[in-house]
Amino acid sequence: MDLETVLEYTTDAITALDREWKYTHINHSAELLLRRKEADLLGRSIWEVFPEVVNTTAEAQLRYASENGVSVKFEQFLPSLYGWHEVRAVPRENGMILFSRDISDRVRALRDEAVRAEIRNILKHAPIAIAILRGREHRFEMLNVMFHKLIGRRNVEGLTVRNALRELEGQGFFELLDQVYLSGKPYEGKEMLARYDRTGTGVMYEGWFNINYQPLFDTNGQVSGILSLYVEVTEQVLERRRIARIAAERDAILQQLLEGVIVTDAKGCITFVNEAASQLHGVATLNVTPEEYTETYHLYTEDGKLYPFSELPLSRAVLRDEIVTEARWRIRRPDGTEVLVVGNARPIYDEQGIKIAAVLTIRELESGY
Template sequence: MQPSILPLISECIIAFNLSLQQYITIGPCISMLSGYPENTVPTEADFWHAAIHPADIESVKEALSRLSEDEPVQVSYRTLTVNDPGSRYITEKRSIYTDAITNQQILLSILNESVPPVVSARPGVNDDALKREQFLLSLINSQTNFLVRLNTKGYFTFVNKRYCEVFGYTDAELIGQHFAINTAPEDMERCQRAFEECVAAPGKIIPLMREKLDKAGKRHPSEWEFISIINEEGDVTEIQGVGQDISQKVEIQNEVKRTVEKLNDFIESITDSFLILDNNWRFIKTNKAFEALSHKSSEELVGNSIWDVFPTLNGGQAEQQFRLAAETQQTLKFTEYVESSRLWLRIAVYPSAEGLTVFIKDITRQKIAEKELDWARSNLEALINNTDDLIWSLDKNNRYVFFNTSYRDVVLHETGIVPVNGQDVVIYGPAQTIEIWAGYYRRALSGERYTVIYENTHSGPGEPLYFEVSFNPIYNDAQEIVGTGCFAREITARLRTEREIVAQNERLRQIASLSSHELRRPVASMLGLINVIDFEDFACQENKEAINLLLVVGNEIDEVIRAIVDNTFTGEGPALPENGNNN
């Protein structure tokens, strides 16, 4: 069997961003060279150099030390891996270039594997060619990639072990068959064009992604590179293809795509404005909420600098906070008022190595509500503090929550203590008074709403002071009692007035009694005496007696009138006779 004249691994490209210290591209064959598992993304630079043969390390370091942006280098070395105890012979072309868009330095490595010369001890045969063929077959059958060869008609002339294992065929079932045997029907036209292009362009690598079918009909996404094999005369004799199963890669890509779609749906569904800026302050992504807020379309935003699109931001708080977040790599939140649109915005800035992610929430209504609440609170406090009534509230532990100026002044005057919110309520007076007030608060905290008339006899000498005190339980939204609201009003003057009214009513009742009973009797006596007077013989003895009786009745009427006058103004008139007989 004639060995292939092409390298087993061709043009394996690795790109590393020196500025960000992360890989951009890792070729599909690197796992064979480095010993890393497939689909593993290393983080350290030159990770495959750990597998360099110890005898070649110094020469590799010396060669790579000459690398610069103006001078690429090429170095050859052997590698040893745990899974493959034999040496692999690698030629690496390395260069540095600067990305024209991001202005970041990129380290580019292109790896090719070559077959080393070997020495055979078998006499009488071409030992060198035999050893080389055996070594190549060993490499081909031990690798995890697919390797196939086709003749110029498209029929298999060789398939490696890995290809047979994945697709469920034996090499005997495939050799001599056209590549259409396990090509998906929808891919057949593309595969035929790639095959013809490969035959027509010797030396050109033709990439191809397609789905191949295994023997059971299951589809396997695969990635291939095809190149034509030529003889000494330059004629194409075969087509060789190296490929790999990318089912897991495709699944990861699909999962990433689904995740991105879900993320985009989420970003578009949120009511907050959202935007992403790169490290050059250019818009990478925005959502519809931000486009509506800024009155800009996505085309006007994406790809353009935020400072060019919104020049009014230059020198303002937003620019300062954005640049500070990018510099310190710390999350920042701030509030911005936009004068032109009269909007209040709450802005959260989340930095990353790639730029800034920004959430913007319109809080204009909240700010207006806060202003109105402050205004209402100020007016309410002014109203509460402009009354002589005492107002205070306590929590469940009898600590102050609120009190007005009048309450504070009274407590300070009576005790010399200034009440403070959060501290225990001040109860002053004798022990009995303290217990009475503690009972008042307990009743309110138990849910009772009530009013008491409290007599204060300990505040000073003289007449006691009277207060009407209301106790009201305070409930939260869950209808749980969380405190007590108290309202006290001095009613000493009111009670005095009420007593005076009661006394006056009693005097009026006595006057009515005097008028209806005590005065009517002597008047009736006087009228009766007048009727018995003899006006024809006025000097008769009977008239003299009647006139004397009229004098007595007149005196009696005078006494009753005096009693009425005294009761009217003082309530202390002479006692009334027990009966109407003065005789």
């Protein structure tokens, strides 16, 4: 077998260029790599066939090799072929020989790995706790910084969730992971209570978390793991409970007062009516806005005219931040009876001076008033 035959059928793509950069020879492998027949390339300039190479590193390398008589090696992406080629250019007296091979798979694999590494780095430093679990046993593959903080920086990589956090048994988390893995469907939970050994000292910690379990799929579309995300909301839950407890205590106290008490939010929507106020009005409707006060609670002026809502004591406290004292008006109950009342209204502010509520206190005037 002569050299020409060997070069023709070698796995390397071999092309020859003359001193004017025109193709003079293309072997079979080069035809496959360049997706062009030899007859379509012979006599044509490389810059004409592949204009995307002009003004690139590839052109600079080829011209350097030609001008200096030295071999060069470089990698080049050809958009028209959507492929990466490794090229070795060897200058000769009447032109140049190019030895090329397709390295697209290798380059893409490296880039995919770089992308995966970048994604892992982003996940590692994300402001929420993240763990990647693999397999049916939910084995820890990756834990980010925030997740390590949740478990006292214990090293659990390689362990299954059931072995690493045995104290979670019976709290439903293992079963949820099994469900997501088997069904391939994500799960999202809000304010889920978890009791576990946070510091690794045997002391149980009680915390609330928003969780999200996302199934991970392999190239065959089968579930291979779970991306688990955790946001601790313990402080918010405890604060909400504290506020609710204070509100309940306040309501219990206000219910015991002989005076009627009505409380609104900052916009004037009624949020609380105590028993005395309910008895005076014959109704105790909540979520009533200032525009609806008169109609809902049947309020009239002393001389029996429908009370304009904007002039009501509670409306003035809400809408104009006024403090109203010893105002008088009539209430017409649903049973048709009327009562003359006197009341005070004022806005309520927090420590920063922001209005957060308004309150109205009322009492029935005795006979003869």
